[in-house]
């Protein structure tokens with residue numbers, strides 16, 4: 001399957017949870033769909049580029065089962081979340097947002113920074129398992145307005161049963177948001193199976209699309225009620241109307257756009273999404289699980305995202321050095337070593353991880 005990916009030189013590439021390898025298609029698309037139209041047509045490339053941006057939304061819709069006009073390009077998840085929260089109808093008093101303390105910190109930072117706008121972050125403590133629906137129920141007090149579920153946790157690998165947690169929260173009248181940064185592209189997602197209001201994602205990790213091509217999905221029924229305050233001509237129903245006295249929101253999720261969008265990241269990322277569609281997320285997950293299971297046979301990875309987050313304790317420096325000696329691409333957060341397997345990884349890569357975790361001596365690679 002290596003014909004789909006450009007894997008950097010060195011040891012095994014175990015870093016898809018941080019940044020997926022560039023796809024062959026992504027590299028081609030950057031040239032063919034971004035640079036070539038610009039070189040050939042200069043400013044007349046815009047209509048082509050805008051069609052490309054729509055193709056990106058269409059590919060996401062195909063992958064995730066939403067509607068193309070429910071997706072909006074965003075630079076990253078944090079920006080998408082911030083814009084979404086500020087678009088909500090205002091209430092008297094604080095708007096409380098519940099997330100687990102193991103959620104990606106940036107998502108919490110967004111809420112805390114909106115304190116002046118009366119948003120308040122409420123955290124489920126670290127010692128309560130984030131994938132246990134009962135834990136969420138225990139924290140869904142009347143004053144909670146919104147919950148943000150992290151589908152796959154970046155520091156532990158824990159996978160949340162989004163559908164179940166969302167159903168419980170919805171039955172209590174809460175707005176439900178989901179962060180799929182660590183799951184999209186490796187864990188099958190079908191949006192119609194989730195009763196949720198908005199989803200935030202990017203293409204950086206398992207979609208192998210590079211940084212800059214973030215996105216958000218917003219439930220279409222809700223769109224008329226949402227009024228983003230960070231706007232620009234591209235969030236206008238007709239960006240080319242050019243009447244400074246008349247701003248009218250796009251009727252689609254494009255209302256969450258603002259000024260001139262960046263194009264290059266979406267050209268590359270489209271290649272990543274199409275590669276994912278070609279391979280099939282079910283197949284990517286099957287291969288990922290097979291390799292995870294080789295690396296840690298005693299662990300049930302079906303309730304885990306695509307990544308091994310191994311708390312190496314006092315062995316962390318040894319493991320870190322052993323992986324570096326193998327020139328492996330991996331990362332470390334404190335005592336936790338993180339490694340992940342995409343389809344381009346081999347059983348040998350998984351065996352290497354296994355041997356390093358379970359013994360102090362390393363195998364030949």
Ligand SMILES: Cc1ncc(COP(=O)(O)O)c(C=O)c1O
Nearest residue numbers: 076077078104106154179181182
């Ligand atoms: C679970 C999760 N959410 C969000 C992000 C990134 O957010 P942003 O796109 O705002 O950088 C990451 C990045 O590692 C992540 O793991």
